Amino acid sequence: MEKLQCTCGHINPPGTILCESCGRSLTKEEQNKKLVDMRYEGTARRSQTYNKSIIDKIWNFFSSVKVGVGIIVVLLVAAAIGTILPQAQYVNVPVRNEATIKAYYADVYGEIGKLYHFLGFHDLYGSIWFIVLVGMLAISLIVASLDRFVPLYRSLKNQRVLRHKSFMNKQRIYAEGAAPEDTLQKAEQKLKELKYNVTLDKNGLLAEKGRFSRWGPYVNHIGLIIFLFGVMLRMIPGFYVDETLWIREGETRAIPEAPGYFLESEKFTFETYTGEGEEEKFGEAIERVGSVAKNYQTDVVLYQTPEQSLPGATDEMERVKEEGIQVNQPLKFDGYAVYQMDFKLNELRAMTFDLTNKASDESLGTFTVDLVKPEKSYDLGNGAKVDLLGYYPDFSGFENGEPKTATPVPNNPGFLVRMFTPETPEGEVSFIVIQNTIEPLGENQYKLTFQGAETRNVSGLTIRKDKTLPILGLGGLIFMIGVAQGMYFNHRRFWIQQQDNGVVLLAGHTNKNWFGLKKDLDQVSEFASLPPYTDQQEEIEKLEKLKKEQRMEGDEVS
Amino acid sequence: MTEQNTKKTNKKRNRAIMRSAILSLLVLAIGYTIYNSVTADDVEVLKVGDQAPDFALQDMEGVPHKLSDYQGEGVFLNFWGTWCAPCVKEMPAMDRQFKEFEEQGVNVLAVNIAQSDFEVQSFVDRLGLSFPVAIDKSKSVMTAYNIRPLPTTVLVNPEGEIQRIVTGEMTEEDIRGFMEEIRPQ
Numbered sequence: 001m002e003k004l005q006c007t008c009g010h011i012n013p014p015g016t017i018l019c020e021s022c023g024r025s026l027t028k029e030e031q032n033k034k035l036v037d038m039r040y041e042g043t044a045r046r047s048q049t050y051n052k053s054i055i056d057k058i059w060n061f062f063s064s065v066k067v068g069v070g071i072i073v074v075l076l077v078a079a080a081i082g083t084i085l086p087q088a089q090y091v092n093v094p095v096r097n098e099a100t101i102k103a104y105y106a107d108v109y110g111e112i113g114k115l116y117h118f119l120g121f122h123d124l125y126g127s128i129w130f131i132v133l134v135g136m137l138a139i140s141l142i143v144a145s146l147d148r149f150v151p152l153y154r155s156l157k158n159q160r161v162l163r164h165k166s167f168m169n170k171q172r173i174y175a176e177g178a179a180p181e182d183t184l185q186k187a188e189q190k191l192k193e194l195k196y197n198v199t200l201d202k203n204g205l206l207a208e209k210g211r212f213s214r215w216g217p218y219v220n221h222i223g224l225i226i227f228l229f230g231v232m233l234r235m236i237p238g239f240y241v242d243e244t245l246w247i248r249e250g251e252t253r254a255i256p257e258a259p260g261y262f263l264e265s266e267k268f269t270f271e272t273y274t275g276e277g278e279e280e281k282f283g284e285a286i287e288r289v290g291s292v293a294k295n296y297q298t299d300v301v302l303y304q305t306p307e308q309s310l311p312g313a314t315d316e317m318e319r320v321k322e323e324g325i326q327v328n329q330p331l332k333f334d335g336y337a338v339y340q341m342d343f344k345l346n347e348l349r350a351m352t353f354d355l356t357n358k359a360s361d362e363s364l365g366t367f368t369v370d371l372v373k374p375e376k377s378y379d380l381g382n383g384a385k386v387d388l389l390g391y392y393p394d395f396s397g398f399e400n401g402e403p404k405t406a407t408p409v410p411n412n413p414g415f416l417v418r419m420f421t422p423e424t425p426e427g428e429v430s431f432i433v434i435q436n437t438i439e440p441l442g443e444n445q446y447k448l449t450f451q452g453a454e455t456r457n458v459s460g461l462t463i464r465k466d467k468t469l470p471i472l473g474l475g476g477l478i479f480m481i482g483v484a485q486g487m488y489f490n491h492r493r494f495w496i497q498q499q500d501n502g503v504v505l506l507a508g509h510t511n512k513n514w515f516g517l518k519k520d521l522d523q524v525s526e527f528a529s530l531p532p533y534t535d536q537q538e539e540i541e542k543l544e545k546l547k548k549e550q551r552m553e554g555d556e557v558s
Numbered sequence: 559m560t561e562q563n564t565k566k567t568n569k570k571r572n573r574a575i576m577r578s579a580i581l582s583l584l585v586l587a588i589g590y591t592i593y594n595s596v597t598a599d600d601v602e603v604l605k606v607g608d609q610a611p612d613f614a615l616q617d618m619e620g621v622p623h624k625l626s627d628y629q630g631e632g633v634f635l636n637f638w639g640t641w642c643a644p645c646v647k648e649m650p651a652m653d654r655q656f657k658e659f660e661e662q663g664v665n666v667l668a669v670n671i672a673q674s675d676f677e678v679q680s681f682v683d684r685l686g687l688s689f690p691v692a693i694d695k696s697k698s699v700m701t702a703y704n705i706r707p708l709p710t711t712v713l714v715n716p717e718g719e720i721q722r723i724v725t726g727e728m729t730e731e732d733i734r735g736f737m738e739e740i741r742p743q
Contacts, residue, residue, distance in 0.1 A: 055578050055581065128595070139581070235594040235595045255701075311612075314695070314696050373675065376676065
């Protein structure tokens, strides 16, 4: 493309719509318009002008607002589809890995689920194509902003006071007519009073106010970019932690993603309102729904191992603090927060058995198996003892005659025991699960009867750390500043020229709030006796309305 | 005229450099994000080639094992539980291969995930395992290695670096090959 020389002699970059110097329309299309297009001051959007190398072509692609809007639409549609089936993190599978999650979608949702998983909708924010799209949005924001900001900034910085008549009379606010000789001075005085920046050149005047409002969109794009940068950091290890820790009463566990820290659960409490005394106001609700939760609380002790201590070595742990974690009252330490999220009540902890003679029902004594620490042998005295041969916390059946456990959790404990009594010194083998006893080696004389159980509660805690919050906050703040800058402030300009024949030309422009502009102009007009102005946009609209009405009348007649 | 031309080409070249720089920077950022998101799923902190985190555990006989003590030798670190069928299945093969490679500077340490002494001891006795077995009571070694599925085997080479991370069941040939990989030369 060639550079464009305006009739005023100024050489403009290719693609310019309005001459940078005098404001004449440079294209045929623009010349035929009744009003000039003042977006970007009629400058050449840089990317439209060069279309040569591959880099330029990629650049131009991202510079397009249409492409940017397209990306946003695709992202919105994808995010919407991502809400139709549950995301992988909320899917409940017994053993969590890629294969089981894939199978879950196929089993529960059929072909649609398969496709959903295949396309990566099950983990939308982690899908490569989604990340690529967000990245493309970031590129689009940066490229499109640069391409528009740079020429606009240059153009506004170098604007001339004297513009060609064809520029002025195509502005929305325009006036032409006789005026007194001192009108320019008086207009200058009044405009300055209204806080305009006034520049004079020969017989012309340019008054300008609130130019910074034009940078609003670019400022808010910077905010968005910072925000996206913060979101990107979340994917980098160390910046963002969101882990779950299931901990039973009495257990001490390493806190995931918090090296050197350990948590011990002393007690989990689940309280409901009684509906009596001071809590009477809950009575009605309790009657209706059965029970109303009052408190979920895990009493914990936080430990820390010394700096040089290694994972696995817990003997040098130091008590840091004790705290009761309640809903929305997390335990906080070293940038981490531990929240009360979930619980399981009454998991088996210990079971008590009675060794009895089947025939006489005579008891030889009781013993308790601590499921956390089962022992090899339980001596009941008087020559009776029970050896524990195997413990299967979550008994799931036999495989090749061998008892199996499905999980390490005591959901369905099974015990393989050998019972010794003075009567049976060789011992009798028995396999016991809840409400069932198997005697694999033939009929026994003795049996174990279940006496009772102790239980404990399990707390589901969430460990959170987010180092990206300040960055996200900053991004959000800058975004809001940009929005306010562009929305609540306007860039207002007036051009006034006094021609040799005494006729005064006046044009006005603002990027928004034409009402405010007119109010300013009314004050200046009155004070400086300027010719009356017209709002050409309104004129055009009126004319079109009139034409339409006429056409309709014509239709009726025919 | 020539001066103007050189000015023009200079300007063009600068623009090309500028645009390439901005675009490649952004593409790099996207690539890095994707890389992180993909690797985050398996092992968040550990990657092949990283120094294997040191730890200290006592085995069932009460013998302390510190990873850094095995510098110069290979360590076959197997995380397991009695409820995990593939873990149980691969144990005998591990034991056979351990006996082959023991003399050649390959150590096996089986780390149980927080089960009771009784369960682990009776399991070891039943299978007659000859390599040391330790229990990670507080799950802190598991956390340090970010172990998710079981079994997971972390192969540590004589330099103390992670040679390979294997998730899922291994065949005897696999185990043999892996031990070969971490055998000191």
